Amino acid sequence: MHPDLARLRRLLRAACAEGGVPAYERARLVVAATLLAEPALDAGAKITLETSTTDGLLAVTLRLPYPVARSQRDWLPLLPDAGDGAGLTWHLPTTPARHPAPADDAEATREETLALIARADGLAQEQRELKHELAETNSGVLAMYVELEQRDEQLRRAHAVIFRELEDALRPPPPAVPSLELAVHYSPTDPDSPTGGDLYDWFVLPDGHLHITLVDAVGHGVTSTRHALTVTHAIRTLALEGHPFRDLVARTARTLATIEPDLMATVILARIDPATGDVTLASGSHPAPVHLTPGGDPRLLRSPVVGRGIGFPDPGTPELAHCVLAAGDTLLLYTDGLVESRKDFQEGQTRLLALARAHATLATADLPRELVTRMHDVVLHADDTVALAVHRIPGHGKRNP
Template structure:
């Protein structure tokens, strides 16, 4: 070993012993200074060493003849602070107990090597313990994840049951009406929620007539559902009390004006005598129904004067539309979501008129769902959709044509 290098190492160890620097830190300092100074001493250039102790820190500065680049400094066992690359300074915490100065370089090196080995062993043990803790943590996390997945599945099933029960409560199945076939399809904007503002109600009056109410409340979600329910319940109550069919929309609007001042909804009402096929419609701002006749044609059943819905100015249905359903005729009542999926209401209405004759020949239980699926083959604007189908069947059997 070069004598100047040996002297540098002795000075470093003496300063560390006086300052009470732990052997492990001393070993890293001596090794770092040796790696920097040995090449300089080998070329005969001077290396200076300064040590000072202040505020519980031992400051060791080594000045070299040539700058040490950052990549080289970063490989040292103890990272120094470099002012200009030629002056490198280390700051080591001091201890309360002074250590004896090693008798010789070999003894000191052995002592430092043992300290570094002990530290390496301690780090290895810490790493093993950390891996073990991490494995246990991962196992616990995995178990918790599995439990959360199971609970999530249970919640999904519970929600599904609740949604089905809510769906049944909000949208009842068709009543049994001798002489008429009935079916309905509903598709919500949000497939995970049964709530929405498109609701219907159908029931048989004491005189045997079928009454249908179809409501499309403005908005989405729970509020619009509440508004639509309010309308359907009010109309049912008034209808069963015997109020004139012509007055039901206007009377409902007046009744709800103070109870639900923000409520706005389109409404269409239908009365059908199953014995004669006599149909009466009252329309309050709602899309006109489609009649698919037994001879393969389809047309809109527009009222002479379309009334206004609930929450609109001058609500009511000033003129009713009358028609007689022949055997084999199918009446389609729907909300605007059926015809607005491509963002063009008139184009959607034309498509519905083109498709209705063929789809009206399907079994009644399939008709609303299949027709809505075809109308929604392209969805640029998603909206709640209700399709109600009423057919006066042929006396001798069902229709035979199939939808294309």
């Protein structure tokens, strides 16, 4: 992220916290300002931000070096007031309550993401209730139905913008790790609602090891997204607190059992030492990863005893799986949507191994997307899909004999 863009977001969040602006309205403001400011900052232009509070309203003005067309402003998740085009102003109601500004961008993004999800749940409930009222109405049905369709279209257009920002927030960019190349591709079941239950998280621990979490929450839509986000956040917190790797799945399940009793999710964890290429895997009811070597046959990394996921009976990982990524090797993690598009899991894994071998020389950045595209040539069962690749760069390690 451009440093000036990060500073802009911090200033907006601080102003909203001081004015008691709800997280949902703050999220819409931050998304709107980000969509406007990012192209200007990437082009090297200067922007200015002005905030003030009067008569119970927080006024936020963003000044750009060029005017913004009305058509572009209309697509923003929070519409600014009419203005000269280059200076855009938003007015948000304030409340007597004061909220501390989020500690960092990641915390703010999580808070705003959950607020957006809750708002989307509320909008969906409002829509269901309106449709129910229409079904019980004996007069004026046609006029109200037209109005509903218009509202649906407005909601779809507004959600499209929010969902694009939401998708970026939920799916973090790869961290920089010496000797490793990381890449990921996400394919939603419904392109118009890219918020399914397949989420991932990757970060570098204080000891330099790379940690990867891949979650597939049961269900679809914003509820499964909330469940998957809850799991990834819990695992990250426990991992950074230093809990043993083999206990993370079981401890996460126990932690969330009373908070989210209906949550069910498969999960796979990977812990990688960039210096040696040593990989340790903990799987909870999740498809086995693929170990791909240059010129060799790809193999599935199955644990001796398969563990169970979050919300399943006796969750945890009784046996860990291990491998070594030598220079040029690739580790492929994925959710079951990759291998179940033809409704045959075993056949899907066989096809995946064949395709992985055929594309072993493909650039890491292109490999996940290419595998998803070819595996989904025939889709009899649509499901969210994540494919994630970790490649050990040649020259940074030697293959064990």
